[in-house]
Structure formats: C-alpha cells, structure tokens
Amino acid sequence: MSATPPADAAAKPKSKKLVLIIAIVLVLVLAGGGAAWFMLSKRSHGDEDEEGGGGGHQAKAAAPAAPKVAPTFLPIDNMVVNLADSGGDRFAQIGITLELADAKTSDLVKQYLPSIRSAVLMLVSQRTSEELLGREGKEKLAVDIRREVSRPLGYTVPKPRKRRASDEEDDEEAPAPKADTNPVRQVLFSSFIIQ
Missing domain, CATH: 1.20.5 (Single alpha-helices involved in coiled-coils or other helix-helix interfaces)
Structure with a gap:
C-alpha cells in the first residue's frame, strides 16, 4: 500500500x-x-x-460621393458668319459642340436650337477677325456662346471679371467661387476658320 x-x-x-x-x-x-x-x-x-x-x-458620417457621370456632347451644324470687319469681306466658319451634363439637357437644348443658333450667329457677327484670331478672343466667344445657350434653359453665366493689379492683393480675401450648377458645361470648337 x-x-x-x-x-x-x-x-x-x-x-x-x-x-x-x-x-x-x-x-x-x-x-x-x-x-x-x-x-x-x-x-x-x-x-x-x-x-x-x-x-x-x-x-x-460624410455623404458618399456622387458617381461621376459621363457628359453628353451635342454637335451643332457648322455656321458661316460675316464678321464685323470694315468692308464686310471677312467671314468665319465655326463648328460648335456643346458639352452638356446629361441626355435630358441635350433634349432640352434641341428644343431651343433655332433660337440658340440665331443668338450665336448674332454674337459672332459682332466680332472682328482680329478679335477671333487670338486665343483670348475665342475663349471669350466660347463664354458668350455658353451664356446664350444657357439663357433659354433658365441659367446665367457670369461675365468674367477683368483683373487689375490691385486684384492680386485682394485674392487672399476673395470669397470662393460658387459651385456651377449650369448643365451646359462648356462650348467646344470643332472647327474655326476665318477667311
């Protein structure tokens, strides 16, 4: 044991x-x-x-980012316009394509296309060949065309502010630009011939 x-x-x-x-x-x-x-x-x-x-x-907590939607492009038939040069013998042939937010906006622009074409013809006919030959003149024309296309849709395009030497000092205090909700995103030139 x-x-x-x-x-x-x-x-x-x-x-x-x-x-x-x-x-x-x-x-x-x-x-x-x-x-x-x-x-x-x-x-x-x-x-x-x-x-x-x-x-x-x-x-x-933040809202999810909206998915980026591809823009819709709407080409407008080429336009031939007499320019405001002295003698009246200069003209421009301009092809325009509009970059729009979506197909719905494209359909809306098509409804107003006759009045939009007329407004664009009036805009171009007020310019001289000298104004339109430079890049700055073309950019200003694009902004003006965007304004004319946006008007029947109920949107406004502010005129670009001219910069002065004193503006460079004020840039730090300038308010941020407002978000652009205009469905007419930009005006693109598909052809631009001056003769």
Whole structure:
C-alpha cells in the first residue's frame, strides 16, 4: 500500500503541469487569434478610409460621393458668319459642340436650337477677325456662346471679371467661387476658320 500513494502524488504534479501548459497554450492561441482578427479588421477599415478620403468615423458620417457621370456632347451644324470687319469681306466658319451634363439637357437644348443658333450667329457677327484670331478672343466667344445657350434653359453665366493689379492683393480675401450648377458645361470648337 505504501507504493500507491507516491504514484498518485507524482501524477498530481504532472497533471497540474500539463493543465498549466495547456492553459498557457490556449491563452496564447486565443491572444494570437484576437490580434490577427484585430489587425485584419483594421486593415480592411484602413482601405475603406483611404478610398473615402477621410478617417474612421468621419468617412461614415460624410455623404458618399456622387458617381461621376459621363457628359453628353451635342454637335451643332457648322455656321458661316460675316464678321464685323470694315468692308464686310471677312467671314468665319465655326463648328460648335456643346458639352452638356446629361441626355435630358441635350433634349432640352434641341428644343431651343433655332433660337440658340440665331443668338450665336448674332454674337459672332459682332466680332472682328482680329478679335477671333487670338486665343483670348475665342475663349471669350466660347463664354458668350455658353451664356446664350444657357439663357433659354433658365441659367446665367457670369461675365468674367477683368483683373487689375490691385486684384492680386485682394485674392487672399476673395470669397470662393460658387459651385456651377449650369448643365451646359462648356462650348467646344470643332472647327474655326476665318477667311
């Protein structure tokens, strides 16, 4: 009988060590799994934050960015116009394409196309060949045409402000320009010939 109790006593310390080793391994596995889960979830949230352009909770609070819609282009038949040069022997042949926000705007512009063409012809006929030969003259004409196309749709295009030397100092205090909601995005010239 004396041999049995020492075997039980020796088995208890071994079983305690075994239980302790299993518990430590289990804690390490759980801690490693938790750390891996945390790192993977943080990485996936980090990718979303980079795409959203913000950090953490701010990205969720901000409204999602509107998907960018491809513009609609509406070509207008070429126009031949006498210019305002002295003698009346100079003319311009101009091809215009309108960049519009969507197909709905294109349909609306088509309804007003006769009056828009007339307004564009009037605009060009008031210019001289000298004005239209330079880049600045063409850009100003494009802004004026955009204004004439936008008018029947109920939009206005502000006239560009002339810059003065004192404006450079005021630029720091100038208010930010308003967002342009005009569906007539820009006027593109597909041809521009002056003879």
